[in-house]
Amino acid sequence: MTDAYRQFLERKVKMAPATGFPVADSEIHPLLLPHQRAGVRWACEGGRRALFEAFGLGKSAQQIEILRLARQHAGGAALIVVPLGVRQEFKRDAAMLGVETRFVRTSAEVEPAFDGIYLTNYESVRDSKLDPNLFTAASLDEASVLRSFGSKTYQTFLMLFDQVKYRFVATATPSPNRYKELIHYAGFLGVMDTGQALTRWFKRDSTKANNLTLYPHKEKEFWLWVASWALFLQKPSDLGFSDDGYQLPEITVHYVEVPVDHASADADRDGQGNLFRDAALGVRNAAREKRDTLPARVAAVQQILASRPDEHWLLWHDLEAERHALQEAIPDAVSIYGDQDLDEREQAVIDFSEGDIRILSAKPVIAGSGCNFQRHCHLAVYAGIGFKFNDFIQSIHRIQRFLQTRPVEVWIVYAESEREVLATLQAKWARHVEMVNKMSDIIREYGLSHQAMANILQRSIGVERIEASGEGWQVSNNDSVYEMRLIEDNSLDLIVTSIPFANHYEYSPSYNDLGHTDDNKHFWAQMDFLTPQLLRALKPGRIACIHVKDRIQFGAVTGAGVPTVSPFHAEAIAHYAGMPDLGIKGHGFDYLGLITVVTDVVRENNQTYRLSWSEQCKDATKMGAGSPEYILILHKPQTDRSRGYADERVRKSKQEYTRARWQVDAHAFWRSSGNRLLTPEELASLPPDQLSKVFTQYSLAATYDYEAHVRIGEELEARGALPATFMSLAPGSHHPDVWHDVIRMLTLNGEQTRKGLENHICPLQFDIVDRLINRFSNKGDLVFDPFGGLFTVPFRALKLGRRGRAVELSTPYFMDGVKHLQAAERELAMPSLFDTLPDQEQAA
Template sequence: MLNYTEFLENKIVVAEKYGVDIYPNQLSEILLGHQGVIVPWCISGGRRAIFASFGLGKTLMQLEIAKQVIRITGKPFLICMPLAVVGEFRRDNEMLQTGHDVVYITDTDEVGELMPQIYVTNYERVRMGDIDAAAFGGVSFDEASIIRNLKTETTNYVLKHFKDVAFRFVATATPTPNDFIEILNYADFLGVIDRGHALTRFFQRDSTKAGHLTLYPHKKEEFWKWVSTWAVFINKPSDLGFDDTGYNLPKMNFHEVEVEIYSPDGYTDDNGQPKLFKKLAKGAKGAQEEKRTSIAERVAKTVEIVKQHPGKRFILWHHREAEREALEKAFKGYNTISVFGSQSNAEKEKHLIDFSEGKYDILITKPQIAGSGCNFQHVCHNMIFVGIDYRFNDFIQAIHRIFRFRQQFECNIWALYTNNETDVLKKLKTKWAQHIELNEEMINLVRNYGLNDSKIAADMKRQLFSKPRMAVVGDATVHNNDTTIVHHDMESNSTGMILTSIPFGDHYEYSDNYNDFGHNHGNEEFFKQMDYLTPELLRTLKPGRIAAIHVKDRIRYSYQNGTSFTTISDFSGQTVSHFEKHGFYLVGKITITTDVVRENNQTYRLTWGEQRKDATKMGVGLPEYVLLFRKAPSTFDNAYAYDPVIKKIDEYLLSLWQLDAHAYWKSSGDRFLSFDELSTMDMKTVFNKWRTYDPATIYNFQEHLRVCEDLAKCDRLSKLFMTIPPISNSEMVWTDINRMNTLNANQANRGKEKHICPLQLDIIERLIYRFTNDGDTVDDPFGGLFSTAYKALDLNRKAVSAELKPEYYDDGLFYLKSKEYKVAAQSLFDLLETA
């Protein structure tokens, strides 16, 4: 098993190094201690992120990185930044004396031949596709909000066109809390991991809502350690062991100011009925409507606050143009300047620099325009959010225009919200608390490991599984261990059947151990790990017996396959090829149909709306399969198994065989229920009648469609599940399986964690009965909650099963012991009756 251990250790994911090492004496002497270690670490890695707190010198570090990359590659370096930050870079470049000019460009075609110097541009130019990334030896994204959102065309453009740039960097403050897509986009841009791989490796998918991702609890530590191999988080110099002199933040006074809004005419609900209070603003749409109708009151409160602090400079943040116009009118006669979208870039930049140099007392602008990159701490320590919304990143970035290192005064932040926007404020404060928590977690990692990637990787090796357990419950033997190790120690030709639901490639990870088969990068790597297990399955299975493998094909989303549409990965076909490669023979496929409406709710790939827009984008629902493989019998004289599965004539009747072989009912010419009948019956009755009618008649698509349309007309066609599914006539297409008939249902009822890919108990029972004899051992190498062992005991079989995740093992053991108790109790009652 030595090679297997090496295979597992190779799963440890750390960012590779793509750069070159440089010596400290090659750096500018002006760099401070923390800057002097971060820059070489970035150059050595070649593709790194600097998540540094506000005021720690991200601009200086990027300029030094640019200087070094130009020296190494002989090519120009590009820095992309928010609007009006060019002045900051020019000032710092003069101080750093890089020997290169900072040249602002809007279009690489207009410049002609690019010289080996530092070029800067705004994100607007990148969005418009004006910048040819291929011309540069390196690129850095300053305050990289441009690639924060997974769904934007800009993100996809950047990830596609900048991927060939050799040196890539990101420099921004701490990422938005729990916005993991932002972090994954940074990683994808830098080329340290494929976004699809990271999604399946670290995140659990909400099966009821597409796109909703949460970090696996057991993956949290590994995720942040991995991030630390390509991103440095730093709040102050001492996090990296340097002196904090000059880096103490001032006190911040955060003032929550409720602006009361009442209508003299009262309020009504959505149905026009009078209400005592106005409905609270919830969601982006509700917040925008509340803003639109409360401008006058919020502006009046802003004027009141400013008048209470005469002689003080203020930044007034707003979100709507109507708010700006109202503010300009209210502060007419004050020394104010407004910066807004329709101004030219040069005009915006001039106004913001003028404010930063103290030429104006009040700045009126939006967080999206001046909330990133600008340094106002030297001239201002007061700001008012004239309104709030749900965009936390804009909010926190705007605050740190003044609340940053080198600020000499206490900072006062006023957040104005109406009495109907308490939900908005609550959400902002929750994200703020998460933001602080994220900072603390990451800074602790930096303090423990510094910038030592090798130390992190060595520590992550501890996640190989090392605490095996085993239990015997009746005739079932179950293991909490790596299934490959368990099967390596099992006797040859000892099991009567293999029945399991293998992990669907890297679709899910069930545990925090590298032994987890779902803990692989792509199907190819998954089957490499299966290469260690499948020969053991073949060896331990009796000659001529069946391995029933439950699988499902994989959805490949557009960000995974490089297209703009969803495709399908033939995982079932790959499984067939894999098992045949190792000596199994495919003898059958059982198809289990799925509910297309439920599947669409999980994936958004089969929407009715998209079908009407362009039917070519829409595939079909993905069924599940039970693939039937056979181990070659010990002799090919008659192809019977060495230990054949024999059914007695009185227990396996001709009638049952015919139903097994080909269950088919002729049409009687009867029709299904009419619209009038459908509209008056309860849905349970309708479904039961359809379940009887459909298999008993020759299938008629138009009649099926008519029934669905009639149900839709009387508003009884569900959008959550397939109301009237096609009922199979063949035993090879099982649609009568109770989807809730799994141990998962018991898990949900007990408030426990559910197994992701359960095989239904009905299917397990039919397969065990069909392909095994009494007393045979049924092997489930991926035991989960031990459903297979559970049903094997029901059918007077023995069982052996392995499960890696301790929590599943414990829960499965609970179910098996409850089964043992019931069996024992039944035997006792039988004895009492006999007595």
């Protein structure tokens, strides 16, 4: 069992699958340099790979050679999709490699007998003139230009190649700052479904669409996964080869600020006057600053060009008004623009790259990708600051690239009111360099070996067991599957737990985490290792109470268009007890029923946006119902199946367990106060004014714990939220003459903080746990939770006169839970006033 489980965990490590073909070094054209040959071999063996290589490292030649070898291996036709103005670069490289190329715009131009590589522009594929699936192999050159088509077109474009056997991407700027772009490239290559990738590595912001945050504990895994299908190469030495001839030219950036008249600053939308003009205050302000400062910016550009009248220049602009103004002020400039004839535009790009045009004026979105201008130009001027960083960095590297023989100089002209916009651009530039360097570090450390990367990730499997115990309780920091080996057969009186809801959330960075699964099927496959052990350890005839909740599936992900519900509770029933009528065996439990715990539909809608009043009024057919929580009541078969009683019964006196309590407990619908334990992180995340009241009351309601007190303060200080002017964590006073100005409130019954919602998707509430323990166990019984969390179950078991045992994989949760249990133990052991009196005085 253990070896099989370890193998299961190791298979969780995700590296890109290899779907290509082996290539011998002798098969590669001898003109390719060592780093290029390594890239070709790696891409061919993978079959679907990305070349994210720095400008000038020879991506064009590599793509041509990769597709030549793919055709040689599998036959069929091959296609490279290139930006406008770039095909001459490919024709030149292909001729050098002895490969014939042919430029086509329509499917009708594709001839099966052609023994070469086809070239086309993105527009031909976008406009459905050319069907990509006519080709066995295809490569997207500088695919980042797709963003200029709009995000919807960008995403649908990538799906057009689903039937192409071998797929490749090549770009120098894959925007590692924009995670979703990387995810879409992975989807295009068929490495991983985009939805699965987003769920696996990213935390979503429910308040802002597409705002993705990479889980901190998943960062290394994410970048190693990316490196398994994308070669981030900044220089040949990253792969151990010589950098001779590949020294990137020095770049000098001049920032030219144009003053503005702040006396003309507008009022805001509320009528409040602004002291300064500021382009960062909104779209309207940004447009106005562009318009009002245009003459001054164009004049600055004229002065810059006049300082070097005989040099070749690139003029970059973002607006049509800027193009017209520059053309009028600088008649020598040749402009290219969007509605220009494509052949005319492309010829201008070719002429400038070959030195026949001295000044070229263009938008980065049009000529900023793929073009090689370094042979005759090393100077560029930006007539203004754009808001699209990728277009900017691409345009920079039209001249700052390997094989550029002169130092590069760039002038950025901006208005005084655009200082914040400039600061944002500079910050993005710094993050871009940081991320690229991070990927280069991975390549330098692991090379192109998938196995070396996978081995590193596999080392995170497992946890060093820690045990803590006290009077009536024992808990461990461990994987539940491994911990169950230490628990004897038929030793547990009751199991109460909230299982992870498949891959809805990962509670720890370990691959042992059941939340670290691809989908529901994968989750239940891991549960197959645990559930038989729970059945084995539970006493015959006793109960396992399993807390579950269905999951909302968004229409944009499923394709249904409306939010649907994944019946997770039904899957859980099938897993534990089976469904014999449907041929589902299960793991041997008897299913006795379902307790429904109602939830707040308003709060649920705030998290899922699926039950809003506005949408109900627009069209009620897309509305479902609120999603409650469920407690599955599962029964381990008793030894004597001819009788319904457990081997060791749970007995109650009718005086203690009244008819009224029985009627409420027996009902299938339960309500909860929501009262539960708060973590130190949750307390620390509260605003200081709320925290001071909450913590003081908490110190009165629970046994004081000095270490916990200090740790909460340290959490606050680490976040910069520990006030320096007042004490926000003052313990409460029990003495009537010492006031602490606290407003009475149930500190364990407050609304979960935002962090709490993310880390405790559906925590077990005290009253629910208490009712289950009282109903299904005797005093002194052992109550077990295989997913202990903060150890709510053993905590409440102690309070109710039972014994508690639990397992938790997350070490921080384990440590917090131990503090709660130690406090509960001290509270139970502390004698009361009457305990200290002689028996005679108590009797009197």
